Amino acid sequence: MFIVFEGIDGTGKSTQARRLADHFRSQGREVVLSREPTDGPWGTLLRNSAQTGRLSPEEELETFLKDRRQHVEELISPALAAGKVVILDRYYFSTMAYQGLRGFDTAQIRRDNEAFAPVPDLLLILDLDVDTALTRIGARGDTANEFEQRSNLASCRETFLSLRNEPFARVIDTNASPDEVSAAILSALPL
Ligand code: TYD
DSSP states (O other): OEEEEEOOTTSOHHHHHHHHHHHHHHTTOOEEEEESSOSSHHHHHHHHHHHHOOOOHHHHHHHHHHHHHHHIIIIIHHHHHTTOEEEEESOHHHIIIIITTTTOOHHHHHHHHHTTSOOOSEEEEEEOOHHHHHHHHHHTTOOOOGGGOHHHHHHHHHHHHTTTTSTTEEEEEOSSOHHHHHHHHHHHSOO
């Protein structure tokens, strides 16, 4: 089973991804919990670029794709082939949202990714209004970096919500307590 969490910063993706991993492990399932950008060389370069100055749009898009290709080849595909549950905190829908914002066509980004990256069985779109998201980012002690400006977050939220009618997508309202969000996620799981 392949489950992906998406949503703007502040929606609680990493907390909920961890909780879902714990849920499957408590059922005796083997789980691989991972994230993008990854902790590999390309992902590290991308994370650093959020602080030190972004790459050009073309370089940035290309680097996200290199990071993802490596992730798919070395971790995602082998784990799925071994029957493990794979849970990701961000995937190519984030490329649609964030690099779409830098001028690339979102439908084209999706095609380029789906040419090599497996489509998840379940896409959990964690949704939150931008003001609350910004408050939470502040409360977390981060300063809004360039990835996190208000209008950017609003546009990314729209891109994620545009996927809501995909058969594999579920929108989860995260304007609730962490426990309520976890319960909503569990009830969105395929039986
Ligand atoms: P994020 O997981 O939010 O980092 P952190 O754990 O430091 O909060 O990811 C960093 C940023 O990368 C995030 O703002 C969105 C961006 N991003 C893209 O622009 N394109 C992508 O394809 C992915 C996966 C992430």
